Amino acid sequence: MRKAFLISEADNIEDYRTQIMSTFGQVLKYDSTKKICKKLSGDGKGTAEWCTNVANEQGQILISVLTCEESLEKMRPMAEGLMERYRRADEAPPELMYVDRGCCRIHAVSSVEQLFSDWTDRGMLVRLDIFHWIHRFDAALRTDHHPKYALFKSALSAAVFAYNKDDMALLVQAIRAGHPTNYASLTDSQIIELRISKYDLSHYVRRITVSAQETCVRVQCAIDLLKGAAGMDENQVHLFKDSAAIDHVWENQQKHLECIQDPPGRNMYTITKYVTRNGVRLARYSTVRGSNSLEGFHSFLPDMIPGPHCAAVPFQFYLLAGIARWNSNRESASVQGRKGRKHMVYMSPLVHRLNQRCQELFGEVEEAKYRPPVPAGDERIGLEYLFSQSSEPFSTPDHYAQTRETLQADEDEDEDVPAGVAEEEEELQEEDDDVGYSSDGERDSLTPLRNRLCLTDQAVAA
Numbered sequence: 362m363r364k365a366f367l368i369s370e371a372d373n374i375e376d377y378r379t380q381i382m383s384t385f386g387q388v389l390k391y392d393s394t395k396k397i398c399k400k401l402s403g404d405g406k407g408t409a410e411w412c413t414n415v416a417n418e419q420g421q422i423l424i425s426v427l428t429c430e431e432s433l434e435k436m437r438p439m440a441e442g443l444m445e446r447y448r449r450a451d452e453a454p455p456e457l458m459y460v461d462r463g464c465c466r467i468h469a470v471s472s473v474e475q476l477f478s479d480w481t482d483r484g485m486l487v488r489l490d491i492f493h494w495i496h497r498f499d500a501a502l503r504t505d506h507h508p509k510y511a512l513f514k515s516a517l518s519a520a521v522f523a524y525n526k527d528d529m530a531l532l533v534q535a536i537r538a539g540h541p542t543n544y545a546s547l548t549d550s551q552i553i554e555l556r557i558s559k560y561d562l563s564h565y566v567r568r569i570t571v572s573a574q575e576t577c578v579r580v581q582c583a584i585d586l587l588k589g590a591a592g593m594d595e596n597q598v599h600l601f602k603d604s605a606a607i608d609h610v611w612e613n614q615q616k617h618l619e620c621i622q623d624p625p626g627r628n629m630y631t632i633t634k635y636v637t638r639n640g641v642r643l644a645r646y647s648t649v650r651g652s653n654s655l656e657g658f659h660s661f662l663p664d665m666i667p668g669p670h671c672a673a674v675p676f677q678f679y680l681l682a683g684i685a686r687w688n689s690n691r692e693s694a695s696v697q698g699r700k701g702r703k704h705m706v707y708m709s710p711l712v713h714r715l716n717q718r719c720q721e722l723f724g725e726v727e728e729a730k731y732r733p734p735v736p737a738g739d740e741r742i743g744l745e746y747l748f749s750q751s752s753e754p755f756s757t758p759d760h761y762a763q764t765r766e767t768l769q770a771d772e773d774e775d776e777d778v779p780a781g782v783a784e785e786e787e788e789l790q791e792e793d794d795d796v797g798y799s800s801d802g803e804r805d806s807l808t809p810l811r812n813r814l815c816l817t818d819q820a821v822a823a
């Protein structure tokens with residue numbers, strides 16, 4: 362079963378590569394994970410330590426590479442390949458790239474800026490993911506079980522973001538309309554504090570970063586307060602390990618206050634749909650901010666490779682097939698994807714060939730909303746960097762032709778995977794449950810207490 366799957370996937374590999382390498386975006390997210398690398402067995406075992414991924418604003422994967430380390434030297438071919446892809450397709454450089462480290466240029470040019478210098482020279486901004494920034498404070502905290510932990514985290518979130526007043530007013534109106542008589546005696550602040558759920562807040566109210574100076578003042582204030590009695594639990598144990606620890610972390614964190622701001626004037630939200638609640642029409646938003654869509658992908662990644670361990674060749678097939686499916690699912694779930702696309706296929710080059718044939722036969726294309734794939738260049742994906750180290754000069758077509766031959770010749774490979782696992786297909790997820798879409802607002806630690814929300818007239822950062 363697994364064998365048949367691999368042989369058929371070997372035939373599709375070029376299409377998968379083309380689909381992934383025809384993916385673009387204007388807001389990119391760059392992040393790495395280690396987890397999937399442990400699954401690599403056989404000759405490949407121990408050769409890959411990091412799986413680095415770049416995603417776009419829809420959560421689709423542009424590139425995924427496994428390398429032995431995350432150094433500039435090892436990452437450079439990936440970055441060069443990606444920039445070359447944009448050049449060949451005549452695509453404008455991305456506007457923004459979110460990272461979990463390497464953002465800062467206070468002392469020198471940052472590592473991400475070095476990697477993507479063609480893009481940063483042409484105006485691409487590098488931003489630190491706010492979730493990661495908030496997470497870094499944990500180094501100075503005693504434990505996340507401390508009763509003041511959530512309070513501090515929500516104060517940090519409230520220090521970074523203000524909430525759009527008009528969105529909030531509409532949401533309050535919708536909630537009031539549900540129980541007009543019961544809620545008549547409540548003020549708007551009480552409605553916000555008591556009746557608005559985290560979920561509603563993160564989906565129906567846009568957030569705007571408040572500026573580096575303002576965030577600095579608010580965080581300082583929260584830290585000063587929690588250094589005192591307000592930061593102790595019932596046994597007089599402080600949330601902060603000690604004063605020096607939190608001061609040290611905060612000093613480092615201040616370097617990144619500019620890195621977490623939304624670019625001035627940049628709209629960070631798109632409306633995914635409208636929802637009518639109690640007669641009030643609410644816009645449901647999705648944000649391009651942050652790198653959380655990659656966290657959804659990272660938690661899904663290990664499931665793409667069936668079983669606890671996998672040799673390099675099948676690993677590569679499972680990985681590319683998995684990413685191609687992931688990307689198609691994100692596209693179908695997205696606004697553009699839903700409008701007028703007739704076919705749900707996991708290989709976009711198939712749509713391209715369908716279109717070409719229909720054009721020849723009937724004079725019109727079958728999928729008018731479809732952007733043709735860009736012919737794959739010299740980019741390498743997945744384990745190809747590792748493959749290339751063991752056979753120089755490395756040619757991708759030759760490598761896969763050889764792999765196909767080996768697979769077909771080697772008929773007696775034993776099956777170590779339960780039947781059916783390899784053929785599992787994901788169901789098309791509803792947008793609401795789409796992990797690729799998870800917005801930064803859905804994380805507990807990023808949701809402030811509702812009684813201390815700061816409202817703003819702005820819809821974008823000043």
Ligand SMILES: [Zn+2]
Pocket residue numbers: 464465466489616617620
């Ligand atoms: Zn920074």
